[in-house]
Amino acid sequence: MKGLALLFTLLISLTCQADTSTPLSSWQDGASRQAIISFVQRVTDPASPEHVAPSDRIAVFDNDGTLWAEQPIYTQLLFVGDRVRAQAGENPAWESQEPFASVLKGDLAGAFSSSHDAPVQLIRASQAGLDTDSFDQVVRDWMQTARHPTTDKPFTRMVYQPMLELLDYLQDNDFKSFIVSGGGVDFMRPWTESVYGIPPERVVGSRTAKQLAVQDGVVRVVHEGTMEFNDDKEGKPIGISQHIGRRPIAAFGNSDGDLQMLQWTTAGDGARFALIVHHTDAEREWAYDRDSSIGRLDQALDAAAEHGWTVVNMKQDWKQVFPD
Amino acid sequence: MKGLALLFTLLISLTCQADTSTPLSSWQDGASRQAIISFVQRVTDPASPEHVAPSDRIAVFDNDGTLWAEQPIYTQLLFVGDRVRAQAGENPAWESQEPFASVLKGDLAGAFSSSHDAPVQLIRASQAGLDTDSFDQVVRDWMQTARHPTTDKPFTRMVYQPMLELLDYLQDNDFKSFIVSGGGVDFMRPWTESVYGIPPERVVGSRTAKQLAVQDGVVRVVHEGTMEFNDDKEGKPIGISQHIGRRPIAAFGNSDGDLQMLQWTTAGDGARFALIVHHTDAEREWAYDRDSSIGRLDQALDAAAEHGWTVVNMKQDWKQVFPD
Incomplete structure (x- = not known):
């Protein structure tokens, strides 16, 4: 009977347990992957002096350039451009009225930079008057049909495979992960759960x-x-404080827009983790940092060196960039 | 071997399953309890035409008067009063300056109603200048030591036992429950998880x-x-939209402050549930509704009758009000 009881226990343990196959398999087994795994082990091992209760395992991720591609232009701007074009028939004055005129001529980047108010006007035009259910549906429909301007892939396939694995790995270790993005919250929410x-x-x-x-x-x-x-x-630490109400223990970003989020996260007590995705792969993705108008990574790269934050060299650290 | 396999399956199923003891045991087995259970069964039974995917099982709860007592005065106002008194030594001018002077004389209700700006001034005094970690600690310390003015119980024991069981029951059925309160979010967050x-x-x-x-x-x-x-x-539907980003399928409140939340929740497609806690028990708790300055229940009570929302008669429906 002892053997049978042992068999039962083993079987139950196997059945109830989460998947424990090799984590982060699209990551080269180098310093970045090891730093992630070491941090997770230190905060999850109950015997570790740096153990963190599951309820406090909060991780925050920037979206554009951290979870999906942001080049050659932020995805939401393409959405806004398409929304303006779709409504141009009902708004004939837009043909000669900036910033709409530039959108209709196909100069999206020019439209957004045509005046200080241009982004606000264009974003408003993309959603004003729609109720929440209708706008949700508009975003869902667009994500189904729109294609990336240079790769012609759906935007749901412009996400980074190694980061998807990282999200899974953290979830398997009882972290709660949040997106904390400069992008519009109502543009992201309709598809973040499925993607x-x-x-x-x-x-x-x-x-x-x-x-x-x-x-x-x-x-x-x-x-x-x-x-x-x-x-x-x-705004990012303020947004986290408003929304999550706890300081994260791990933060993931790729640009100067994430600097304060990484600083605030790492200023807390106990084990902390900060990671920056450095876009170094002009062949498989894009290469840009200090001089880029999109996703500029300058001060945050210096801060990473100063504080020993993990910097992912996309070209070297990732076996694969996008999902198959 | 077939019998053994069956035994294995049974044993695994028992071991992995959630607790299935009688839910809502502090509720009388009357119409309110039955309405809750019927709704949960309809949205969770995969064969039901009203089945709702777990990710969409969002429930929202008002706090004051719905999850814990709000009489004879909202708990947060007592906290604010104590904070003002604790800082009076550093602010000698407050002795003759309203609304602080009334607080220091012991007239908390009078202080809050002394002018249009009084609540704003008092709330600001209770937290301005503290960082998020320090304010969290101040709230935790207060909740540990403060006592209810008429029952002398800690406020963590002024919560409603039947509602704690309802939260558990919804969680066991894969709902995600949120608090949506007129109270200050930073006053609630330090203790909602433990309570x-x-x-x-x-x-x-x-x-x-x-x-x-x-x-x-x-x-x-x-x-x-x-x-x-x-x-x-x-503000409640706006707050839900900002924060949760999905319309709830179930809403629980007790006053006119919850009316729009209940209306918006029930205006969605598919199975919807709205419940109002009606304070009818002057002996075990308090009895108040249409004429109360705290937790006035007037329009929402009419709306409940009109739309067939569940109205909990606290005196009749709850076997027990507070935890032992």
Whole structure:
């Protein structure tokens, strides 16, 4: 009977256990991968002096350039451009009115930089007047059909395979991962669960205003489209504090927009982890850092060197960039 | 071998399964309890035409008067009063300066109603200048030591036992429950996980402003204390949309401040559930509704009758009000 009991125990243990196959398999077995695994082991091992309770295992990820590609232009700007074009018929004045005129001429980057207010005007045009359900659907439809301008892939395939594995690895180790992005929160939430396994309530981002509309006793929440919160740079720790209410123990970014988030995360007590994805792979992805207008990585690269943060050299550290 | 295989399967199933003891045992087996159980069964049974995927099983709970007592005065106001008294020594001018003077004379309700700005001034005084870690600790310490003015119990024992069981029951059925309160989010988050099992990131509430403070390269998030978002009435659906990013399928409240949240929740497609806790028990708790200045329940009670929402008659429906 002792042998049978042992067999039972073994079988139950195997059945109830999470998958324990080799983690981070798209990562070369170098310093970056080892730093991640070492950190996770130190905070999850109950015997470790740096053990962290599961409820405090909060990890935050920037999105553009950290979880998916941000070149040659932020994905949300392409969405906004398509939304403006789709509504141009109902807005004939846009043909001669900036920033819309530049969008309609195909100069998206020019449209966004045509004036200080241009981004605000364009973002508002992409969502104002739609209720939350309708805007969700618009984003879902666009993500289904839109293609990346240089690779012609759906944007859901422009995500980084090694980062998907990292999200899985952290989840298997009872971390809660959040996205903390400068991008619009309502542009991300409709697809983050299916693409990253991150549910809408774990997405923090820039916010536009909404108002309540009551018609015949039916309550809807409607987008006004005016900027309300910019979740970038100094905004990221504020957004995390507003939304998550706890300081993360691990933060993942790729640009100066993530610097304050990494600083605040690592300023806490106990074991802390900060990682920067350095875009060094012009062949498989893009190579850019200190001089890029998109995803500039300058101060944060210096800070990483100063504080010993992990810097992922995409070309060397990743066996594979995008999913098959 | 077939019998052994069956035994294995049974044993594994028993070992891996969640607790399935009688749910909601502090609820009388009447219409309210049955309505809750019927709703949960309809949305969780995979064969039900009203089945809802676990990821969409979002439930929202008001806090004051729904999860814990709000009489004779909102708990947070007592906290604010204690904070003002604790800082009076450093602020001698407060002795003759409203609304602080009334607090120091022991007239807390009078202090809060002494002017339009009084609540804002008092709340700011309770937190301005503290960083997030320090304010968290102040709240934790207060919750450990403060006592309810009429029952002399710790506030963590002024929660409703039947609602704790409801939170457990929903969690056992793969719901995600959130608090959506008019109270300050930073006043609730330090203790909701230990008291309700609801982690900080699942608490939505009224918000005061914060700013980033950088000193010697160390980043902190510091409370400014000025009101930024009022998560009450029309604010609740907005707060849910900002924070959760999905419309709930079930909402639980007790006052007119919850009306729009209940309306928005029930205006969605598919199975929906709305419940109001009606305070009818002057002996074990308090009895109040249409004429109360705290937790007024008037329009929402009419709406409940009109739409067939579940109204909990506390005196009749709850075997027990507070935990032992």
